[in-house]
Amino acid sequence: MPNYDYKCTKCKKTFEIFQKMTDEPIEKCPECNGKLKRLIGAGAGPIFKGSGFYQTDYKNSSSKATDTKSSGHTTKPKSK
Numbered sequence: 001m002p003n004y005d006y007k008c009t010k011c012k013k014t015f016e017i018f019q020k021m022t023d024e025p026i027e028k029c030p031e032c033n034g035k036l037k038r039l040i041g042a043g044a045g046p047i048f049k050g051s052g053f054y055q056t057d058y059k060n061s062s063s064k065a066t067d068t069k070s071s072g073h074t075t076k077p078k079s080k
């Protein structure tokens with residue numbers, strides 16, 4: 001169930017409500033009974049929480065050397 005942002009056209013208060021997608025939009029402000037407008041949100045984006053990425057999230061330089069050896073590509077020294 002998504003969160004929906006609303007803004008009152010009378011008192012200009014903005015708030016967020018947790019609703020089902022099938023629920024009807026709220027029409028009256030809980031503070032002043034003014035008319036509400038449902039705002040368009042940015043949608044769910046990536047959320048980065050915690051202390052950072054793990055070291056295993058990306059390949060390190062030693063795995064690149066292994067990848068080139070296993071791919072069958074070899075370089076021969078140039079002859080003079």
